[in-house]
Amino acid sequence: MALNRKIAYIDLSTGKIEIKPIPIEIRRKFLGGRGLDAYLLYNHTKKGIDPLGPENVLLVSGGLLTATLASATARTHVMAKSPLGGMIGSANMGGFFAPELAWAGFHHLVIKGKAEKPVYLWIHNGKIEIRDARNIWGKTVTETQWAIREELGDEEIKSMVIGPAGENLVRFANVMTGIKNSGGRTGMGAVMGSKNLKAIAVRGTMDIKIAHPKEALEYNKRFIDQITSAKVNQTQGTLGTPFIWGATNSWGGIRCRNFQYNQQLYCDEIEPEAIDEVCTQTVGPYHMASCFGCQVHCRAKYRIPSGPYKGVYDEGPEYTSQGAFCGEPDCRSIETLLVGNHLVNQFGLDNLETGSLIAWAMELYELGILTDKETEGLELRFGNDEALLEMVKRIAFRKGWLGDTLAEGGLIASERIGKNSFDYLIQVKGVSNLHSDERATPALALNVATASRGSDHLRSRPAIDLYHLPEPVLRKIYSTPVPYDGPLSSEHTEYVGKPWQVFWQENCYMAVDCLGICKYHTVFLGATLPNFEDWPKVIYYNTGLEFTPRELWDIAERCNMIERLFNLREGLKREDPYRGDMLNHRYFDEPTRRGAPDVVGRVIDREKFRKMIDEFYSYKGLDENGVPKPETLKRLGLENEPSHLL
């Protein structure tokens, strides 16, 4: 059954491998996936370690429900101390890897040390081997996956790999599975590269016993109906995630020219429908695919329609690629978008971080802070498609001074570049902001400022805040499973009620990350999708474990707090512009210039923002400095951490 999936400790320095069961009492406290990974990271690392040193620990996991009969439980989670911001590093990706890992007998891998030479792990039906990877070192993402399949003689092998960016220790390198499933943000690919670990290959045929199979299937039908009938998922199944970028750009909520504008004008060529047309023309009408066990089918397939890469196959682009290769650098070519997406997929680069840093460098170049000397003659101006794609290559291979500098991530790069370059770096905790502009949306600004892995939209963003939902609907959602009778506002430019929404979403997203469920199957983009009240049944029917909605909330809160403890141990300070819950000054000082009439002219009010943080901290049980109060740790059962139970 799902509960007998094991945890493996793999020391790449010594070659020692130890396999243990996961005790039920640990499951009841941390469930699995990201929550249990956070516990393991806090317990197996020491303060101040070098993120790219052998003492860092790489965690790889599936969720509690992975490979069961529950829908969309395909997510793989990867965690370590981040080489990008020095805080918690965490990546979450779809695809087929985590279910295969579960069928091979494992839910969690704890990878320590550093191999002397390039290696990969081969995990199959309860066994783990460390194998020589010298012959695949240097290969791209898909070349690596196929080389492993050929070497082991099984086309069904699923691999989590790094590309050249991870090998070159680019601090925002991804781990990747499949063609475009990306474990992005916070540089988990660089951590793999620092361990000389090129790939983890898995193949499993071990059955997973379902506790109540008939009921699990019956309930899943109900679950699927709820998910597939939602308008947002029907749109995703038609256009993929680019529809999010298109809608956000329409009202003025995206970043353009780094942070100078909040809307890209006249960009019809890269709208979601235009991308869909290319997919239809080059792949055919049935060009949408899914991850394991998902009914939404949001992954598009395409071939590049023109130019030097004409005919090359890839998948996506996701909305983050639109931000990276269109909005932020202000490029409007669909070919650039599709080629850029292809390059980051093959190199194993974080598209969001790559595009953000290049757009930052473009602004610095136009301001004269960077010159032709640093760019080595490259005219790094906004709208220069050729320069954009050239910089992607330079970063992945650390070519030239600027390529090498940007590969270090924004914080180190701003020190190297000097002058006042940091003032233009749109980041939180060293991680570049999403391509969204939150100056008109205080709730979303609070979310990116306080997200545990650095600026991030997938940690606590109340995206439904943008839907103008009637207040009674908001109250129904945000008063379950914990009562809330404070203010709520349908207006996304307001400040009232937003801290509670962010707190609620933080716990909601942690819960799905522990269970292994995709966020498109919960209250992220759709207000009527499953959440705390729906999950206990899924868990019970599939695993036999009983939880109340409130207990799941408490677990999520505990797991979020252990991530907070890790960050505090690594130096998080509330208003530190480098390592704090703080936004770039431009949020407060430069008004938005584009978009809907109620959006233009907006800044975040500094004092109201401080009050939002205070209120958010109070819900989390933190003091005014963002440190958990002793009674909070006791309430969450974390007063003795690190407890070294696993």
Next chain:
Amino acid sequence: MAEEKEGLTTAEVLRKTRTYGQVRCHNPSCLGRLQPEPGADRVKCPVCGMEFRVTWIKSGFPRIRGPVWDVNVKIAEEAFQRKMKEEKKDGPQ
């Protein structure tokens, strides 16, 4: 567990609040929904004047494809100028 299976969860209860055949004006204070004519490729907000290009996911399911740029850019520029003048007069918002 058996008792819970019979009842509807909050997410399921809220399903009846879903709206069909409508889109939302992208201006934050225009809380109403716009209902494009079947097959229409444009819709205009009667409150703020913003105009949008419309596409159809399927019959009866419209989606805003994007702004009618010339119309909405002009509205945005006017709003920006007005707000900047107000800010100079009254101080920051």
